[in-house]
Amino acid sequence: MARETKRRSNGRRSPWAAAALIGIGLLITGGVYAGASAAMASSADTSVSTALTAEDGKKLFQANCATCHGLDLQGSSTGPSLFGVGELAVEFQVATGRMPLQASAPQAPQKPPQFTEEQILAIAAYVQSMAPGPVFPAEETIDGQGDVARGAELFRVNCAMCHNVAAAGGALTEGKYAPALGKTSALHMYAAMVTGPQNMPVFNDMTLTTEDKRDIISSLLFLQQNESPGGFSLGSLGPVSEGLFIWIFGIGSLIAITVWITAKSN
Numbered sequence: 001m002a003r004e005t006k007r008r009s010n011g012r013r014s015p016w017a018a019a020a021l022i023g024i025g026l027l028i029t030g031g032v033y034a035g036a037s038a039a040m041a042s043s044a045d046t047s048v049s050t051a052l053t054a055e056d057g058k059k060l061f062q063a064n065c066a067t068c069h070g071l072d073l074q075g076s077s078t079g080p081s082l083f084g085v086g087e088l089a090v091e092f093q094v095a096t097g098r099m100p101l102q103a104s105a106p107q108a109p110q111k112p113p114q115f116t117e118e119q120i121l122a123i124a125a126y127v128q129s130m131a132p133g134p135v136f137p138a139e140e141t142i143d144g145q146g147d148v149a150r151g152a153e154l155f156r157v158n159c160a161m162c163h164n165v166a167a168a169g170g171a172l173t174e175g176k177y178a179p180a181l182g183k184t185s186a187l188h189m190y191a192a193m194v195t196g197p198q199n200m201p202v203f204n205d206m207t208l209t210t211e212d213k214r215d216i217i218s219s220l221l222f223l224q225q226n227e228s229p230g231g232f233s234l235g236s237l238g239p240v241s242e243g244l245f246i247w248i249f250g251i252g253s254l255i256a257i258t259v260w261i262t263a264k265s266n
């Protein structure tokens with residue numbers, strides 16, 4: 001009898017019991033934490049999507065943009081007026097991280113965006129409410145289902161002189177550059193054409209119809225989704241980089257062979 005109780009109490013203190021206890025403890029804490037954070041996340045989501053209005057956008061604008069663009073969008077010595085640039089220009093500039101500008105440079109560089117999508121849309125709504133300008137496109141315009149071949153043709157005629165035929169980007173004068181378009185979203189392609197950031201011309205509906213823009217966007221998206229099948233693209237710079245490649249490696253190996261042959265004959 002006494003032995004039996006002793007064995008039982010021994011059993012309770014076996015290493016397995018401790019491990020099981022710790023396991024159960026971990027499971028409970030983990031479960032509660034996961035449940036709580038999921039609940040927090042869902043409540044945070046609903047509060048953000050309903051809370052931000054043009055009024056919040058006004059506050060964000062006054063805190064982050066007004067020093068350069070003026071309290072009434074009138075502009076200042078450090079930033080242009082934003083009359084008539086519209087919500088699309090604001091979305092483009094802020095979502096690509098160009099704005100707020102941090103240091104004066106020949107061209108506003110892209111950086112990770114400093115605001116959430118909701119905040120950006122709120123600032124855009126505020127600017128649009130003060131002085132309307134180009135608006136967001138219809139879903140169909142940026143769906144990438146247009147005529148890819150026609151879009152590539154239009155791109156070569158209208159855009160390739162700055163952005164390169166393969167949209168790999170190119171240098172412009174005075175330290176400015178047309179960026180590579182390999183990572184740009186469809187919305188920002190449309191926005192760039194309609195608002196003409198910085199040195200880029202505005203392509204309004206007289207120069208390129210909505211259908212033309214849809215085709216160009218489709219061809220750029222096609223380029224993004226289809227890597228070059230021919231191995232090394234050499235930067236897609238065309239004859240310059242290919243000529244340089246042959247110049248250095250082709251002529252280089254010819255010289256090497258000549259040196260080798262003469263060394264043999266000696």
Ligand code: HEC
Nearest residue numbers: 064065068078079080085089090093099100101107108198
């Ligand atoms: C340090 C000064 C500065 C700050 C801060 C700043 N900007 Fe700008 N912004 C500029 C300058 C300079 C340009 C024009 C240069 C360029 O486009 O490269 C510009 C251009 C723009 C344009 C394009 C205008 C056009 O004609 O297409 C928009 C839109 C814009 N800013 C919005 C904003 C918003 C929104 C904020 C706040 C989140 C902001 N900016 C903060 C200096 C500033």
Ligand code: HEC
Nearest residue numbers: 096158159162177178179184188189192197198199200201
């Ligand atoms: C005169 C030269 C020029 C031409 C022509 C031109 N662009 Fe641009 N493009 C630029 C410059 C410069 C920028 C960068 C502006 C900035 O950073 O503020 C730019 C920016 C862009 C961007 C934004 C890229 C990004 O990652 O944010 C897109 C998209 C774009 N261009 C598409 C086009 C398309 C499509 C065409 C033809 C319909 C075109 N561009 C014609 C000079 C040009």
